[in-house]
Amino acid sequence: MKNTFLETVKGKLIISCQALKGEPLYSSFIMARMALAAKQAGAVAIRANSIVDIQAIQDEVGLPMIGLNKIDYPDSPVYITPTIKEMRAVASTGAEVVACDVTGQKRPHDEQLVDIVKQMRSEFPDTLLMADTATLDNVREANQLGFDIIGTTMHGYTPDTKGMNIAADDFAYLKQVIAVAERPVIAEGKIDLPEKVRRCLDLGCHAVVVGGAITRPLEIASRFIAAI
Ligand SMILES: CC(=O)N[C@H](C=O)[C@@H](O)[C@H](O)[C@H](O)COP(=O)(O)O
Numbered sequence: 001m002k003n004t005f006l007e008t009v010k011g012k013l014i015i016s017c018q019a020l021k022g023e024p025l026y027s028s029f030i031m032a033r034m035a036l037a038a039k040q041a042g043a044v045a046i047r048a049n050s051i052v053d054i055q056a057i058q059d060e061v062g063l064p065m066i067g068l069n070k071i072d073y074p075d076s077p078v079y080i081t082p083t084i085k086e087m088r089a090v091a092s093t094g095a096e097v098v099a100c101d102v103t104g105q106k107r108p109h110d111e112q113l114v115d116i117v118k119q120m121r122s123e124f125p126d127t128l129l130m131a132d133t134a135t136l137d138n139v140r141e142a143n144q145l146g147f148d149i150i151g152t153t154m155h156g157y158t159p160d161t162k163g164m165n166i167a168a169d170d171f172a173y174l175k176q177v178i179a180v181a182e183r184p185v186i187a188e189g190k191i192d193l194p195e196k197v198r199r200c201l202d203l204g205c206h207a208v209v210v211g212g213a214i215t216r217p218l219e220i221a222s223r224f225i226a227a228i
Contacts, residue, residue, distance in 0.1 A: 001126065008044055009186075009206070012207055014186070035057040043063070045207075046061065047065070047211070051089055065096060067098055068099040069081050076105065078101045078108065080101040082100070087119075087120055091123070096128060097128040098127055099132050099151065101132050103132075105158065129148050131150050134158040139177055148184075153188045153209075189209075
């Protein structure tokens, strides 16, 4: 069946529903309900972490999904769908898109991204691959490897970009990403206001992912508390 994810999300909002172990909402049941609220509000796709959460959300809302699997390995800082094992597991759920780290950092067991992409293309030819990048060099690598979607997910979360914010200087970095990317750009990471979503789309992003500002109540409540 043709993968229509990119057509479905064009100019629209994707909501990320994620809670890691240790976070107050850590529960597939709750993530599925978060996804239902997202759907009722008008989100056209969901981004989710872990096989159980992806499946629970698929059952509850039936929206297209960007799936990932965060795993910490002792020999690598890469944690978003880091190895072929997690890539396969996420694709096997039927998620339309599998997202993985493309930050140029060493992967677990020294796996090479070029091999992972090649393997995924042969095993899951209909699954789109999203590159979670942090820098323009990462975007160039994603272009070269033939990723289908360029995400800005890791901007601000690598040693080189620590503390940076995609919205700084009227999205100056995002403008460069759009200029360099050879595939549709999905803006993601610290987009915490509706006006910012609008701006990302006006600048030429294909779609926008918002997570914590909608689905992480601890983060939302902390912002209010910090204002006191
Ligand atoms: C850096 C990293 O691990 N980002 C993760 C990627 O899936 C999620 O924890 C974020 O919530 C997601 O990217 C959406 O971003 P925000 O929650 O800022 O809207």
